[in-house]
Amino acid sequence: MSLDIICRCAGNAQLVHDRSVMALIAVVSNIREPLPAYDEWVAILPDWFVAACGPEVSKEEANEWLRRWEAADADERLEIRTTGSWRVTGWVYWFRPENRSWYWRAGLVENPNQYRVTIDLLSWPFAWDALHWLLEVSGAQKVCEDYLGA
Numbered sequence: 001m002s003l004d005i006i007c008r009c010a011g012n013a014q015l016v017h018d019r020s021v022m023a024l025i026a027v028v029s030n031i032r033e034p035l036p037a038y039d040e041w042v043a044i045l046p047d048w049f050v051a052a053c054g055p056e057v058s059k060e061e062a063n064e065w066l067r068r069w070e071a072a073d074a075d076e077r078l079e080i081r082t083t084g085s086w087r088v089t090g091w092v093y094w095f096r097p098e099n100r101s102w103y104w105r106a107g108l109v110e111n112p113n114q115y116r117v118t119i120d121l122l123s124w125p126f127a128w129d130a131l132h133w134l135l136e137v138s139g140a141q142k143v144c145e146d147y148l149g150a
Contacts, residue, residue, distance in 0.1 A: 001124065002105060005117045005131075007140035013115040017107045019138035020117075023049045024104055027095045035096070041088050052137040054085035086133050094130035101126035115140065 009016050026045050030036055042050050057065070069077065093099060105118040117135070119128075135143045 001121045003102075003119050003121055005119065005128075005135070006144040007115040007117065007135050008142040008144060009113050009115055009139065010141050011112045012139045013109045013112050016115045016135065016139045017109050019046070019048065020134055021107060022046050023134055023138070027092055031092075031095050031097070035092065038089055041092055045088065049134075049137060050088060052085060053088045053091065056087050056089060086130070091130050091133070094127060099127070102128060102131065 007013070007016055023046055026049075030041075030044050036044060038056060072079075101122050102119040103122070105120050108116045108118075110116055115135075117131075119131070132143050
């Protein structure tokens with residue numbers, strides 16, 4: 001099954017395309033066992049992407065976040081999920097083969113204010129927060145979940 005995602009842009013749809021493809025190529029072409037260390041990812045990924053990422057956290061901080069997540073209700077989980085920046089290693093995690101639920105098929109700049117991404121899905125529902133965040137930090141003003149359709 002394939003799916004289209006519509007990105008609303010502020011006249012920068014080509015930049016959103018260029019940046020998102022650049023970051024995807026960097027991550028996908030470097031997924032291997034063992035995974036590169038954090039410092040290697042910082043060198044591999046585009047500078048603008050790394051700058052948009054939040055700082056890495058300690059094991060204790062990660063455990064605290066998990067406790068907060070597990071105790072949260074649905075509204076609180078949405079708030080937790082949609083605020084703050086992704087960390088480099090957290091984002092890369094979703095591109096490991098065992099964690100992938102989608103693959104990029106195409107990106108199309110429809111006009112300066114709209115960018116369409118087509119992905120192939122391996123399952124439904126699917127985990128796409130890493131892609132959503134990538135499109136936002138690539139410059140999309142809004143990634144339209146309400147335009148999702150098979």
